[in-house]
Amino acid sequence: MDFDLIIVGGGLAGASVAAALQGSRFRVALVEPHPPVVADGWDSRVYAVSPSSAEFLREIGIWQHLDAGRIAPVQKMSIHGDAGGTLEFSAYDSGLPELAWIVESGRIHRELWETVRRQHNVTMLGGSVPDSMTIERDAVALGFSDRKPVYGRLVVGADGVNSWVRTRAGIDAEITPYEEKGVVANFRCEHDHRNRAFQWFRPDGILALLPLPGRMVSMVWSCANGHADLLLALDAETLARRVGEAAGGVLGALELVSVAQAFPLRFMRVASPVKARVALVGDAAHAIHPLSGHGINLGFQDARALAQALKALPPWRDPGDIAVLRGYARTRAEEPFLLQYTTHGLNRLFGSGNPIMSALRNAGLNLTDRLPVVRNALVRYAVSGRF
Numbered sequence: 387m388d389f390d391l392i393i394v395g396g397g398l399a400g401a402s403v404a405a406a407l408q409g410s411r412f413r414v415a416l417v418e419p420h421p422p423v424v425a426d427g428w429d430s431r432v433y434a435v436s437p438s439s440a441e442f443l444r445e446i447g448i449w450q451h452l453d454a455g456r457i458a459p460v461q462k463m464s465i466h467g468d469a470g471g472t473l474e475f476s477a478y479d480s481g482l483p484e485l486a487w488i489v490e491s492g493r494i495h496r497e498l499w500e501t502v503r504r505q506h507n508v509t510m511l512g513g514s515v516p517d518s519m520t521i522e523r524d525a526v527a528l529g530f531s532d533r534k535p536v537y538g539r540l541v542v543g544a545d546g547v548n549s550w551v552r553t554r555a556g557i558d559a560e561i562t563p564y565e566e567k568g569v570v571a572n573f574r575c576e577h578d579h580r581n582r583a584f585q586w587f588r589p590d591g592i593l594a595l596l597p598l599p600g601r602m603v604s605m606v607w608s609c610a611n612g613h614a615d616l617l618l619a620l621d622a623e624t625l626a627r628r629v630g631e632a633a634g635g636v637l638g639a640l641e642l643v644s645v646a647q648a649f650p651l652r653f654m655r656v657a658s659p660v661k662a663r664v665a666l667v668g669d670a671a672h673a674i675h676p677l678s679g680h681g682i683n684l685g686f687q688d689a690r691a692l693a694q695a696l697k698a699l700p701p702w703r704d705p706g707d708i709a710v711l712r713g714y715a716r717t718r719a720e721e722p723f724l725l726q727y728t729t730h731g732l733n734r735l736f737g738s739g740n741p742i743m744s745a746l747r748n749a750g751l752n753l754t755d756r757l758p759v760v761r762n763a764l765v766r767y768a769v770s771g772r773f
């Protein structure tokens with residue numbers, strides 16, 4: 387057998403599975419055609435990394451190597467409804483040092499990639515992607531057009547929301563496009579954000595401004611495809627003015643400091659992320675609306691759970707055994723399900739033009755704001771996955 391694990395997809399989820407297996411007895415292949423790209427200036431793709439994901443990244447030796455000067459803690463979060471509803475979360479009130487950290491995508495990816503490349507138990511298979519997958523009783527074989535097939539005991543599908551591994555393994559997925567895009571861009575702001583994240587549920591989409599170090603913020607505006615295309619077509623000054631107005635001027639005048647980009651949004655769920663010799667992690671296993679900022683946080687927890695399940699095996703146990711993989715699936719059953727449906731429900735609730743729904747959702751925000759126990763329980767769930 388060539389490898390114990392073949393990880394297909396070296397994005398953040400796949401690379402973190404490999405990194406979490408450092409020092410283990412497993413021989414790992416990582417198949418990824420594209421090395422990380424690090425932006426020259428500030429990456430317009432950022433993640434709100436939860437404290438439990440930061441803890442995982444520290445465990446696998448990534449977090450401590452990130453440039454602290456490029457990471458912003460989130461101390462407070464203000465959520466505004468479309469008719470006066472407001473909800474405020476604060477790390478201090480919830481007894482936490484911070485609610486999340488805002489980190490650039492390319493920089494976490496590069497650190498993961500460099501860590502994995504230094505690992506003795508990992509072979510990087512770059513360049514091409516597999517074109518066939520055969521699941522046998524004792525092994526799985528991946529074929530390539532330009533190299534010999536590779537054999538492993540377990541294939542890990544970490545190849546994103548359109549996962550080739552998932553399709554080849556015959557794992558059915560429920561996919562619902564939101565018909566929306568997430569438009570991302572960074573802005574310099576006139577007023578200090580004081581490490582506060584903002585989110586507005588607006589008739590034209592959900593606008594989030596996340597704090598970056600200094601007087602900068604990163605925007606995610608999730609909106610209907612047509613509106614996203616309109617935003618992308620605006621010149622820098624008009625876009626900055628439009629975002630500043632949508633934000634009610636809370637941060638004063640804005641200045642665009644990166645290229646605006648858009649990503650299609652979809653909901654995707656599988657009945658089970660495993661079958662014999664196959665396990666899915668990250669967006670290959672679940673795709674979630676970015677309004678809760680949880681997609682890669684779920685992916686990191688998948689990576690952590692899968693690596694823990696494998697490292698706990700005695701040497702004679704087969705890592706591709708379905709009984710082993712079902713254990714991993716059980717530990718990951720609740721968190722993605724709850725977050726996916728809560729986020730999906732919120733998106734639908736705030737997407738409705740019905741005035742009764744509008745009154746209800748704004749009243750709901752105000753009521754939650756006045757119930758500190760509920761509010762703080764929500765914060766704890768959001769940052770740790772536990773009430």
Ligand SMILES: Cc1cc2nc3c(=O)[nH]c(=O)nc-3n(C[C@H](O)[C@H](O)[C@H](O)COP(=O)(O)OP(=O)(O)OC[C@H]3O[C@@H](n4cnc5c(N)ncnc54)[C@H](O)[C@@H]3O)c2cc1C
Pocket residue numbers: 394395396397398399400417418419420432433434435515516544545546547550551568569570606649650651667668669670676679680681682683684685
């Ligand atoms: C606008 C927006 C904002 C977001 N904000 C947040 C946030 O604040 N916090 C958060 O937690 N999440 C956020 N997310 C979600 C997050 O981006 C995803 O959950 C995350 O990128 C998924 O990582 P992944 O490694 O599973 O998949 P991907 O990032 O899609 O990586 C898949 C990898 O597989 C490789 N690949 C694909 N096919 C093959 C193949 N056939 N063979 C080999 N390799 C292959 C690709 O090259 C890629 O490197 C956001 C998403 C969007 C769209």
